[in-house]
Amino acid sequence: MKMIVAVIKTSRLDAVLDALTEAGASGLTVTEVRGYGRQRGKTEVYRGAEYEIKLLPKVKLEIAVPSDIVEVVVEALARTANTGKIGDGKVFVLDLKQALRIRTGDRDDAAIAG
Numbered sequence: 001m002k003m004i005v006a007v008i009k010t011s012r013l014d015a016v017l018d019a020l021t022e023a024g025a026s027g028l029t030v031t032e033v034r035g036y037g038r039q040r041g042k043t044e045v046y047r048g049a050e051y052e053i054k055l056l057p058k059v060k061l062e063i064a065v066p067s068d069i070v071e072v073v074v075e076a077l078a079r080t081a082n083t084g085k086i087g088d089g090k091v092f093v094l095d096l097k098q099a100l101r102i103r104t105g106d107r108d109d110a111a112i113a114g
């Protein structure tokens with residue numbers, strides 16, 4: 001099992017969710033986050049005053065998947081999140097040692113299956 005963690009632009013969320021469902025991801029967690037990478041923020045003008053936004057709004061996705069569909073899910077995520085511009089985000093793939101569905105007691109692959 002693997003845990004896929006992705007940080008993407010908020011504008012791409014709906015397209016990414018559709019692609020992940022088609023790729024076989026049965027569930028995920030979405031969190032609104034703020035941060036920066038190479039962008040280092042941006043400058044905005046509000047009521048004639050210029051100010052700097054250092055932490056940009058993003059969306060963090062956490063997806064637990066069986067090891068056999070990791071590449072398909074990562075490819076679908078990367079393809080749909082890509083705008084070709086700076087700030088598209090990052091994808092991290094981590095080993096997932098154990099999973100437990102609290103309601104039923106299912107463990108590991110059975111716990112993350114749809």
